[in-house]
Amino acid sequence: MKFLECPSLDRLNDFFGDLNLGERTIRGCLEAYTCKHAGTDKKLSISLENEMLELIENSSSPDSPPPDDMLLTRSSRRTLIYLILTLYHMYPDYDFSAVKAHQFFTEESWDNFKLIFDTYMIEASKEWDETVGDVSLLDTLYMALDEVVKLGDCEIYGYVPDSEADPLVEKGAIWSFNFLFYNRKLKRVVTFRFSCFSNLVADGFLMDGVLNEGDDEIFADMDI
Numbered sequence: 001m002k003f004l005e006c007p008s009l010d011r012l013n014d015f016f017g018d019l020n021l022g023e024r025t026i027r028g029c030l031e032a033y034t035c036k037h038a039g040t041d042k043k044l045s046i047s048l049e050n051e052m053l054e055l056i057e058n059s060s061s062p063d064s065p066p067p068d069d070m071l072l073t074r075s076s077r078r079t080l081i082y083l084i085l086t087l088y089h090m091y092p093d094y095d096f097s098a099v100k101a102h103q104f105f106t107e108e109s110w111d112n113f114k115l116i117f118d119t120y121m122i123e124a125s126k127e128w129d130e131t132v133g134d135v136s137l138l139d140t141l142y143m144a145l146d147e148v149v150k151l152g153d154c155e156i157y158g159y160v161p162d163s164e165a166d167p168l169v170e171k172g173a174i175w176s177f178n179f180l181f182y183n184r185k186l187k188r189v190v191t192f193r194f195s196c197f198s199n200l201v202a203d204g205f206l207m208d209g210v211l212n213e214g215d216d217e218i219f220a221d222m223d224i
Contacts, residue, residue, distance in 0.1 A: 001041055001082075001089050001189075004032040008144035009190070015132065016194065021123045024174070028194030032148050033089055035082050035187035044088065047097070048081050068101035080104070083157060083180055086189045091167040098163070104180075107156040113179065114138065120175060120196070141192075149183040149190050156181055170195040 009030040016028030037045065052071050059066055070076045080101055087096045107113050117138060118125075128137035135143075145151055159178040161169045170176040176195035182188075 001033045001035055001085050002038050003089065004034060004148070004188070006030075006032050006144070006148050008147050012141060012144055015128065015137075016124075019124055019127065020199070021127060023199055024123070025197045025199055026121070026124045026194065027197070028192070030144070030190060030192045031090065032188060032190045033086055035085075035189060041085055044085060045081050048084060049077060051097070052077050052080070070101040070104070079155070079182065079184070082182065082187075082189060083159070086180060086191060087159070087168070090191060094165075094167050100162075103160050103162055105158045105160065107158060107179075110142070110151060110156070113156055116177065117141075120177070121194070145181055145190055145192075149181050149186060149188050151181070153185055154181045154183050168193065170197075172201070173197055 009032060012030055013028075016026065016030075019026040019028075056071055070080045083104055084096050084099050087099065088094075121137065125137040128140075132140075142151065145154075157180045159168065159180060161178075163169070164171075168176075168178050173195040174197060176193070178193045179191070181190040181192070
């Protein structure tokens with residue numbers, strides 16, 4: 001896989017780099033990659049495919065849980081491999097071979113992603129409106145993503161780390177999200193990770209109830 005230079009994403013990265021909103025700081029980053037194998041990608045792909053086939057074979061035992069749906073077809077396994085390879089390219093010094101299919105959840109549509117973004121990035125969106133320009137932050141994000149991966153043809157995935165050593169775990173974050181926008185036809189992936197940190201905690205103050213009351217309701221709607 002190869003990193004793609006995208007000016008439209010760079011503009012957003014400049015905004016998300018370290019967005020101080022008073023009591024909180026938002027940090028975000030978008031990166032684009034092609035899915036064409038490069039370097040050790042082919043070797044990693046074969047290794048991951050073999051591990052997945054082994055999991056399917058072992059699941060035939062009566063005492064074993066059924067395999068995740070993403071392992072059942074060659075096409076879905078290839079998608080999972082591309083997603084994992086993307087993580088490798090984001091953090092080349094970390095071994096993601098232990099990542100499991102269930103750590104990726106599928107958003108059914110842009111509207112599902114929009115619900116999360118609107119809920120958690122409302123303060124960032126207001127800051128964008130006041131400091132950047134006429135087009136809203138969400139619309140600017142949509143246009144940038146559409147330019148690179150054509151959102152109408154995209155599959156949207158979220159990634160949930162399950163190890164404290166995982167570099168996508170944002171230590172000390174109030175909340176954190178990792179999304180991957182994958183276009184099969186273009187063979188491109190755009191990653192978008194964004195997190196929120198308390199400036200009050202950083203300044204030595206305690207902060208209770210940092211998660212929104214609607215969190216459980218939002219996560220209940222996710223297809224995990």
